[in-house]
Amino acid sequence: MTTRVRPSNKRCAVIGGSGFLGRHLVEKLLDRGYSVSVFDIRQSYELPGVAFHLGDLCDKQALLPAMKDVSLVFHCASPAPASDDRGLFERVNIQGTRIVIQACIEAGVQKLVLTSSASVVFEGTDIKNGREDLPYAKKPIDYYTETKIEQEKLVLEACDKEKGLLTVAIRPHGIFGPRDPQLVPILVDAARRGKMKFIIGDGTNVVDFTFVENVVHGHILAAERLRPDSPICGKPYHITNDEPVKFWDFMSDVLVGLGYAAPRYHLPYALVYGLALLLWLLALILRPLVSFKPTFTPMRVALAGTHHYYNCERAKQDLGYKPVVSLKDGIARTVQSYPHLRQGA
Numbered sequence: 001m002t003t004r005v006r007p008s009n010k011r012c013a014v015i016g017g018s019g020f021l022g023r024h025l026v027e028k029l030l031d032r033g034y035s036v037s038v039f040d041i042r043q044s045y046e047l048p049g050v051a052f053h054l055g056d057l058c059d060k061q062a063l064l065p066a067m068k069d070v071s072l073v074f075h076c077a078s079p080a081p082a083s084d085d086r087g088l089f090e091r092v093n094i095q096g097t098r099i100v101i102q103a104c105i106e107a108g109v110q111k112l113v114l115t116s117s118a119s120v121v122f123e124g125t126d127i128k129n130g131r132e133d134l135p136y137a138k139k140p141i142d143y144y145t146e147t148k149i150e151q152e153k154l155v156l157e158a159c160d161k162e163k164g165l166l167t168v169a170i171r172p173h174g175i176f177g178p179r180d181p182q183l184v185p186i187l188v189d190a191a192r193r194g195k196m197k198f199i200i201g202d203g204t205n206v207v208d209f210t211f212v213e214n215v216v217h218g219h220i221l222a223a224e225r226l227r228p229d230s231p232i233c234g235k236p237y238h239i240t241n242d243e244p245v246k247f248w249d250f251m252s253d254v255l256v257g258l259g260y261a262a263p264r265y266h267l268p269y270a271l272v273y274g275l276a277l278l279l280w281l282l283a284l285i286l287r288p289l290v291s292f293k294p295t296f297t298p299m300r301v302a303l304a305g306t307h308h309y310y311n312c313e314r315a316k317q318d319l320g321y322k323p324v325v326s327l328k329d330g331i332a333r334t335v336q337s338y339p340h341l342r343q344g345a
């Protein structure tokens with residue numbers, strides 16, 4: 001007879017734990033007394049109390065040791081949204097997520113918390129105060145969004161009290177904070193190349209940006225509230241700063257905080273979107289000959305020129321969620337954490 005060790009409630013695994021969000025999550029979990037296994041394709045740091053397992057999440061045999069005696073798994077790995085590699089997104093976000101679910105079931109994991117994205121409902125048109133019951137985007141703008149939709153469906157459908165696996169999806173929006181490899185670095189790179197003089201559209205579009213510690217807080221609340229009798233099983237939850245802000249005010253605050261000029265001149269949205277589509281097509285056609293990555297992709301232009309902010313009442317009601325860091329403090333802490341990206345550095 002084989003005896004199964006009951007996983008400790010304070011042992012968890014973070015898939016994607018070397019990444020931006022993953023590492024912040026690991027640090028908070030350690031603070032809260034969890035012991036943590038990180039599974040990632042790379043190791044980006046060392047911390048006492050963290051065991052690293054390196055491998056590709058599409059490889060179940062590589063995943064299983066990271067889930068040994070673990071009751072709770074966070075899945076926050078994904079290829080970077082800026083990539084244009086459809087095959088990679090399908091392999092990691094769709095096939096890989098199926099494998100993560102199978103591995104959880106085999107390893108006797110009780111709870112799986114997925115980092116999804118509020119963008120699963122975004123298709124380039126305004127979303128104002130969007131709730132979780134909005135339909136998934138029918139025409140997602142990029143492969144990242146297309147595969148995040150499938151990934152979320154897979155994880156939520158895998159919620160099965162009989163089989164003993166409970167699942168929930170967190171949908172953050174526009175995560176920023178110290179060590180973010182995307183938002184601030186891309187913005188500063190564009191500013192240094194003189195591309196941030198322009199506002200796309202009339203500059204009044206309102207969006208959500210979410211400080212990374214609030215996203216972590218939402219994940220941990222969801223994990224701790226996920227029980228067979230709780231209403232959160234198999235549901236998605238928006239997690240934002242709950243302080244929608246004008247996109248171009250946020251960009252200006254970050255740029256000015258780092259010593260760059262705020263964008264001033266307006267360009268028509270339709271013109272910039274058309275040009276971005278054209279460039280994207282050109283990059284696709286020329287890929288066998290030359291490789292170039294346009295700064296202004298159709299997705300970025302759509303995000304920069306439309307309203308996209310989300311209601312997080314469901315998270316407040318069911319998870320007891322409330323942001324722990326304000327937008328103002330989040331921006332100040334973020335700006336302070338990038339001395340090397342300051343103008344003149």
Ligand SMILES: NC(=O)C1=CN([C@@H]2O[C@H](COP(=O)(O)OP(=O)(O)OC[C@H]3O[C@@H](n4cnc5c(N)ncnc54)[C@H](OP(=O)(O)O)[C@@H]3O)[C@@H](O)[C@H]2O)C=CC1
Binds near residue numbers: 017041075118
């Ligand atoms: N940043 C944002 O604004 C938002 C992010 N999200 C979601 O949050 C999650 C975390 O994002 P973020 O922290 O920004 O991203 P990061 O790229 O910083 O972190 C993702 C981590 O997963 C790793 N990874 C990628 N592919 C694999 C694989 N096949 N096997 C194992 N590990 C892999 C990455 O490695 P490598 O770097 O080598 O690829 C990286 O370490 C993602 O699921 C993303 O979709 C949702 C909403 C907004």
Ligand SMILES: CC(C)CCC[C@@H](C)[C@H]1CC[C@H]2C3=C(CC[C@]12C)[C@@]1(C)CCC(=O)C[C@@H]1CC3
Binds near residue numbers: 081186296
């Ligand atoms: C060049 C400028 C027009 C824009 C520079 C900033 C952008 C790089 C970021 C502004 C909004 C961000 C965002 C994401 C990535 C970085 C931005 C485009 C996501 C696409 C990351 C992954 C998600 O799930 C949704 C995010 C929405 C906001």
